[in-house]
Amino acid sequence: MLGTLYNTVTVAAGASAGLLLxxxxxxxxxxxxxxxxxxxxxxxxVDMMTGIQRPIGTFIALVLGAGxxxxxxxxxxxxxxxxxxxxxxxxxxxxSTLLFCVGAMTLVxxxxxxLLGDPTILLAKGTMDLISSLFLAAxxxxxxxxxxxxxxxxxxGLTLGFAAxxxxxPEDLVVELSGLGGILLLALGxxxxxxxxxxxIDLTWSLLLLPAVLWMLDTIGFPA
Numbered sequence: 001m002l003g004t005l006y007n008t009v010t011v012a013a014g015a016s017a018g019l020l021l022x023x024x025x026x027x028x029x030x031x032x033x034x035x036x037x038x039x040x041x042x043x044x045x046v047d048m049m050t051g052i053q054r055p056i057g058t059f060i061a062l063v064l065g066a067g068x069x070x071x072x073x074x075x076x077x078x079x080x081x082x083x084x085x086x087x088x089x090x091x092x093x094x095x096s097t098l099l100f101c102v103g104a105m106t107l108v109x110x111x112x113x114x115l116l117g118d119p120t121i122l123l124a125k126g127t128m129d130l131i132s133s134l135f136l137a138a139x140x141x142x143x144x145x146x147x148x149x150x151x152x153x154x155x156x157g158l159t160l161g162f163a164a165x166x167x168x169x170p171e172d173l174v175v176e177l178s179g180l181g182g183i184l185l186l187a188l189g190x191x192x193x194x195x196x197x198x199x200x201i202d203l204t205w206s207l208l209l210l211p212a213v214l215w216m217l218d219t220i221g222f223p224a
Contacts, residue, residue, distance in 0.1 A: 003119030045189055049179055058176065069203055096144040111162050111207075114162025122159075129151075
């Protein structure tokens with residue numbers, strides 16, 4: 001839970017600073033900072049990807065996950081709902097919650113913290129959210145500050161959930177899940193840098209499919 005607690009504090013601190021500054025933060029500074037965040041996210045993703053031992057299984061899970069995600073369309077639905085919210089503290093709360101809690105880095109970070117007791121990704125995410133929440137609160141208002149509570153509830157729940165099932169997950173599967181998470185973080189970094197946009201929420205279905213894909217490959221004796 002260390003990563004989630006840190007993330008909660010950083011969102012609260014960043015949003016508080018943003019409320020004090022309001023709209024005095026230059027747009028050029030915001031773009032430069034988010035570019036730096038994108039580059040660091042790429043680094044984390046590439047570092048995690050090097051642990052993949054069964055690339056065929058990872059590839060199949062990604063393809064199937066992308067197809068399932070596209071069919072369900074959760075990413076598009078969430079984006080449309082956020083666009084319809086308009087302005088106000090309620091809208092700011094929901095929009096900032098989506099930014100901080102819905103995505104690859106949240107899921108992978110909670111998985112790492114819950115399964116391996118490694119909060120590194122959530123600590124990095126928390127530092128990124130410190131900056132993001134400052135800019136968001138300066139533009140959107142106190143609803144961003146309230147989202148610190150949703151970060152605690154959502155990320156804390158995910159971390160505790162992964163920790164509860166962690167003892168039943170083989171170590172080699174944890175390694176493969178972590179590697180696949182690195183690919184999703186790579187996609188997030190490219191997204192942040194405006195190089196290529198991905199339906200990241202849709203791609204996270206691949207994490208759920210990976211255990212079944214690896215089991216299927218083992219069953220048929222296919223060298224993954």
